[in-house]
Amino acid sequence: MKKGIKAVLVIAFMLALTSGFLFAQSASESKDSSSQDVVTLEVWARGDEIKQWVPGFEAANPGIKVNVTVIPDQEMTPKLITVLGSGKGVPDLFMQEASYITYLVEAGCFADLNKAPYHINDYKDNIWDAILKVGTDSTGVVRALTWQANPGAIIYRRDIAKEFLGTDDPAEVASLLDTDEKMLEVARKMKEKGVSFVSCFKDLYDSKVASRTNPWVVDGKLVIDEQLIDFMDMAKEIIANGYDLGVDQWASEWIAAVESDSLFCYILPPWGYQYVVKPAADKTIGKWAITTPSTSYISGGSYLGIYENTPHKEEAWKFFEYVMLNDDALYEYAKNSGDFVVLKSVCEKLAQSEGEEVLGGQNPNGMFIEAMNHEFRSLNTAYDSQLNDAFVSAIKAYAAGIDKDAAIEQFKNDVKTAFPDLIVE
């Protein structure tokens, strides 16, 4: 019987614990709903950066609250499919990375951003055309947008550039690295002294994908661009000879390398500076510089759209407008984070402002504007994230020693099994 008492106690304890939690939760929820006329917008985001706009937005718009929920890229689409399927619990606004966004844009779950009460056309001339294209569906309707503009860039160490290239001037560095052969030559020289040329071969892969001629799928047929097939050899050389750090992007070592003296550059758009170099730089403040590569491209970005059937259309648009299209808020954001943004007017203003301390006083925004002024082909398809993952895995297989044709064959096989409706030749 003693055992019995103990058991009852354990169960009572567990009950008390849960009811405590339940109570605490319901208490916090009832606090939220106490004032009836407050609309709470639910936003699903890939990261926490969007939270920066929330306090300013809530202050300017009493009566609207914004609740941001962070969900990683990989989980976002499955979670969305689940809520869209049941029609319950769909967020008012949701966000996805550039290579996943086309699937959602084409699936028709985002509202047409130029149908009242939305009116993105009023801003069209002030938005970088290339960025607008990414969130535009195949019928020409704009459904998603990002606050970032993301031209390709090389973020490099000035001291290492001087040592191996004889200069740290951005324009000269760009011209010394303007072909694959030149890059590999420099990488070879750096390796002899124990310096890795680039943070990860994936940096270069992204640049090649963004600057290729053909999108992954044309008329329902898989197309592997020549540039990517050629890149396989370059990637193999980089991986096999250790010209990169040998870890995936976003691994802890990959970030920690900002502070080491054994890495020359990250080849990433401005967000690479904003998320990687700037926050990690401490003793390397002032030792960094940015240049734009000779071939311009745009890569990545977090695209946000409004759920087609949201009950809070007006409020959602207000928030959308505040994040993307509000000059002051955007300028403030860019100034603090070091990011480059979607509105041309803000970019012009940024180009006039002071330089970055981490970059030794350099202001790269003029260069970015020039890069953004190029014509960009629209390369997005609904298949991009999966096909890129599969192709990178084929590159890794090739670098690990299997035959090039076999690696490509493996890639095609993966595509066939994942997307039986695609024509693969």
Add this chain to the structure above:
Amino acid sequence: MEKVLKVLIYAFLILLLVICILPFYLVIVNSTYSSIDIVTRIKFVPGDRFLENYGKLQELTNIWRGFANSLLIAVPYVLLTGYFGAFAGYGFAKYRFKGRGFFFCIVLASMMLPSQLSIIGFYKLNLKLGLLNTYWPFIIPGIANASAVFFLKGMIEQTVPTSLIEAARMEGYSELGIFNRIVLPCVMPGVATMCIFNFVSCWNNYLAPLIVLSDAKKFTMPILISTIRGIFLANYGAMYVAIAISVVPVIVVYLFLSKYIINGLTIGAVK
């Protein structure tokens, strides 16, 4: 010779002990250093960055909410498991109805079903019933926990004399009353063992919540943990804190309840 052997045996046992504990120890230590420190040098003594890492973690996710959510599922689940385990166990133990053997075979067979393979059907069923993004699909199955039925049936057969039940019946107790007032108190220790044991497996449930829950506020601990890497990317310090929070309470509870858990374990094997 015997002595040397004994020393070797102890050395072996202790080595295994270290292998089992070391990863947890490293989690706790690493959770107190910055990401950069972690990839610079191995540490065995805790540092002072725990609160900072914890702050960073709380900024992006609410780990305690995941903790509470897991409790909200696991506690009702185990209570149902304990009660209905005894309920069905009593039915099998004390009544001689037609098809009893057949139904008991169903109980045994349900232990062997590879449930992960029916996730697609499970998902669609819940979609149809409107149970997606709720906790019901994880709580209700507590009623049909075969191991609890099996264990408590045996216990009722052994500890509750049929004469006691008959006496109660004479006194005018209803059948349900007999179960609630006489049988259940008798097998309470067994019910508790089943509750505690099944608590662990329910707490660790991963795949089903992964597909059913879409609202991040409802994520259970395991789901939260698996999304952490995507959210934090390279902030190892914060990730270690998250893992530590998911690990340490379990270890603490285990310190007190290991007997129950190990007892609960052995029932499946001893037939």
Add this chain to the structure above:
Amino acid sequence: MSKKGLASKTNNWGYFFIAPFIIVFIVFGLYPMVYTFQLSFQKWNGFGAVQNVGFENFKRIIADSTFPLTVKNTLKIWLCDFIPQLGFALLLSMIFTFYRIKGMKVFRAVYYLPNLITAASIGLLFNILMNGDKSTVNQLLSMLGVKSAPIAFFKSQSMTQAVVSYILWWMWFGYTTVIVMAGITSIEPDLYEAAQIDGCNRWQTFVRITLPLIRPTIIYITITSVIGGMQIFDVPANVTNMQGDPQKAILTSSMYVYQHGFKNNSFGYASALSVVLFVIIAALSYLAFKTMKGKEDR
């Protein structure tokens, strides 16, 4: 138990008591399985209409070269985990049965500890402990003077598979030990005494008396391990990136089902894969049962 004591009317109350179990089992256990079977002949993208396609999905499986690979991976990972797991469990339970070990219960409880921890945490934990040249494990190895350190654990396919097998072993050997020991305690002590009188040493006693007598326990462990092992998901999904990298080395069949269902949104195909896997698991369990039972006859 007395049969006559209860009138048949009272006996019918038995149905009342087992009804909740049976109903819930049918709804949440059996029905999803039947439903999955039905979906395997259909095409469904998760939110649109369902379309009947006959054997189309199964034809696709025959042409799918990745699926056999995932079965191979799963089997390999399971075998490399299960054999050492059983070996350690037998060795430990022999030690615990025949030697008076101080703190035996503590040892046993600690060996079982990893099994209690959420597999998702464990997967992530080993990932961040081992990934990269400067990872904690690599630093530990170089500190211990291991020559080949740093080891690129997650670059080589076989190494990554070995890591997953190791994690599973680490999680499960304590459990298996507890189960084997439970089997051993049910052996009559008289039998050991008899063996000792016959002059058997500990090793001989273990092999001749204990092992044959705990065969049902070992069969139980093997079959539940086959069923669980062929469905492993949590650890391999969290140890690298959900896609079974590097090069699908740890893409298990369950992960593959999940990918097709919830990443590629082809639920019909995922169901068909589940059905085939179900058949494979049933066959393997039967095979395991037959071979282990068969030994008895010889």
